[in-house]
Amino acid sequence: MKRILLSAFVFCLTVSAYSQNKTEPTPQWRPSYHFSAPTNWINDPNGLIYVNGVYHLYFQHNPFENKWGHMSWGHATSKDLIHWQNLPVAIPEVINGDTTTWIFSGSMVRDKDNTSGFCEDDNCLVAVYTADQPNQKKESQFIAYSNDGGLSFTNYKGNPVIDLNRHDFRDPNVFWHESTQKWVMAVALPASFKVRFYSSSDLKDWQMLSDFGPEGYATHVWECPFLVQLPVDGNKNKKKWVLFVSSGGPTGSPFMQYYIGDFDGKEFKNDNPSNKLLTLDHGDSFYAAIPWNDVPNQKSTYIGWMVPQDQQTYPWRGNMSIPRDLSLKTTKDGVRVYQEPASIISATTLKTFPKKTKFSGIKTLNNGEVVINEESTFRNNSNWIEAEIDLGSADIVGFKIAQQKGEQGQVVQETVVGYDLDKGQLYVDRSKSGSGKIAENKVIQTASLQPVNGKIKLQILVDNSTLEVFANNGEVVISTLIFPDKESNAIAVFANGGTAKVKKLTLYNLSEDQQPK
Template sequence: MLKIMLNKSLVAGLLLLPAATVFGQKKDIPTPQWRPRYHFTPEKNWMNDPSGLFYLNGEYHLYYQHNPLENVWGHMSWGHAVSRDLIGWKHLQVAIPEIETKDTTTWIFSGSAVIDKNNTSGFGTKKDPAIVAIFTANQPKQKKESQYIAYSNDGGLSYTQYQGNPVIDINKKDFRDPAVFWHDDTKQWVMTVAMVDEHQVRIYGSKDLKKWDVLSDFGPAGYTRYGWECPSLLPINVEGGSKVKWVMLVSSGSERGPLMQYFIGDFDGISFKDDNEGKKVRVLNYGDAYYAAIEWRDAPQNKKILLGWLQNGARETFPWKGQMSIPHDLSLKAIEDGLVLIQSPSSVVAKVLSGYALEKSLLEKNLVINDTRINLNKERPFTGNSYWLEAEFNLGDAKKVGFNLVENPDVTKNVMVGYDAVNQRLYIDGSTGEVNNKSRRNQMLLAPMKPINGVIKLQVLVDNSSLEVFGNGGEKVISTMIYPDANATNLSVFAEGKGVLKYLKIWDFKQGK
């Protein structure tokens, strides 16, 4: 759950922007040009962290931090939506509203939801199990955070607060974001929760979701300059075999805004041990917007599907604020540097693309690009800024290759997505198109990445106000927010030096399905 320590980081970045950009914006002006078409947004009002992801009866359930009253942070409650394909969403009523009593305000901060199949809690039956939500109760008047549970007997539409709340209370101000799963080997529920200022993840165990015992602590480890939030611990298969390793995800602030790191190791039902003994910082996403990601653990075919919140940054959108990333399929892959977490746009989304968009295959393959740019708009069925492209470059002797996105008609402003072969880096360059929207520090976003046999692969997801780039099949990911002008819809491909565009495919999204 995003709180003050990350806001400080964001404010520090905003102070580097021109004053008129930050302080001269008008609020409550509709911005339909920036509403994404295939990334999730609420119908209206503020949204931040995803919470309580579960899959039931063919539907993916998404709860999210939501202010149902205003388009700013506050009145924290759990919004709710469901989808069968992770693109088309049905908006539902607020599932867990804030609790207001005479003496206390309780905001419903981030957490998780589980299907209690064995009725360990007694809130349902084995035939008709309850869905149990586990979340942080933030009580600002008492300056305290504790862990609450609530249960649903109507498929997650509404919840009843447990009369024995809180189920965990250690009388701390910053103690939040429980993620709960069933650990079959030890026949217990396991919770990870953030000890924010200590840079630790506390691990609890429970037989019934009501009584929790401390099992162990993980951390401090990795990056510790800012407080830790939104921990999650999950088993992931290593590609090419049956080996399973455990991955710990942690969110925090950084000098450039939000940051997520991950640790790879083993979990024995009591403690998590990092393979690198906490000495290595592994970055999950190299952008300046991705935060608080958690996963669907129970998706079909045992998929682990990660979903993160993309922060708006300096610009206002209306009547909504905040969007989710594209869902990412997770796997582990062994490379020369060891195991790395692979994130690719979810196959659940990819297999239904043609139903939501007009597919346009560019049949010209092995296009030689010799120190120039080639306009691609004539190849596109639409001219908007909601599209998805996949490309493969043979670097040859090119120093850089890539695409100019959201380019204005006189070709003076754009956002570049490319690969720097000299320095072996994937990058997003917003130094012309986003100069008034980002701090100088964030106008160039970089991720170290090596070519594979002289070839690099890119998946570029442009969705009106978001940009997500996946390099080499998800080995590196950069997510950011962009705010192009209405006429900045050009797309071109470029090379500095001589390179070959081996393959290109574009899906242009229509308005709706």
């Protein structure tokens, strides 16, 4: 998220007003299995690259303060997308006389054929990023290279590689386009609501190809574009290109939209009408997501920034979403994007956690609720819930998480993740989600959803303050933040207005003290 966005949108907060010295630590809201920096501010993921079995995550980072500023690229690595090793700042801001250069968002490629001429071996990494120079009110595209596995970078002496003399021109995302044997860049012209495409043979000299936009939602600035090709319904012989863009959204919340179409190496053409709005995440906190380059088996695995809300946290501020796999499926409305937690996590990493339980005793819910984490092991608000519920005659079914009740049984705190059959809506109700600050107009978040054969499937990832809900194998997602007290840690499954049947229910404990060594 960039300077113009910070001043333009309500959701970006008044971060400059926060005083680090007056802040109390908030360990109860620190995520356990979502990435956050040990200290200080983070925002957009940057430079995602998979090299030799390791996922590299670079990110916008202020190394000095718990607020936005001094933009540099932080760095962390992981082998399983849950356990992260924090590393020193990879690309720091540069101050040279009267010129300050902040290292804004961008991407990373492995230049295995040394097209750039920078490389000493086939693991050479080249970062392509936006250099923001606030004194000059200018943004241009720079490159830097690494021959030590991405730990440190040398800026190209010929920078900038693209300079339009604009104050809003940012977030280059680069990939190798096999058909044209060229590097292709998608970069945002934010205030014009456009994505511009460039190509290059050597990552240094770039030729403009075309512009896309404005289409879809074009009211708040566009940022962080990326373009990927995905098989439709798993058919590798039937593929579509998908263009993703981050923006402020119709409600002023962080928002990502996407377009499905074709890309011939020069132009992207949208399959849908230009005014068609396709929303990636229906919550109010998911933003600036980009994919890893070079993931095995051509998987499109990506990660987004969970945008901080009005509640301040300390000594860190901001964290990442769970990494997600993207796919395309044919629906009654046409081809649409689905997303689920990355398969390396759901199929492999989850199984390494020693604390999980499958519930076979709960068969029927009759207009009431049943607590599913009576055992103290699961009373920690870092849980992963997988469930399938037959709606039966119930009007509303779902879960109440981070719950606390008083002596008389009255609800003190809880967050409701529910499905309303009459409305055909998945919803998250944060009206009693804790003592943190939640904007009144964003208390309830919804997404249209239809049952499949009378059932709904839910994956609910609650991680202290981070909540992500995936429904019906990733057909819709709601990502948001909650702020429960430490004592608000019960989880209940419920049905209102009739009887529902719990077909499957698994609960994992992913708290930090339970993570495998």
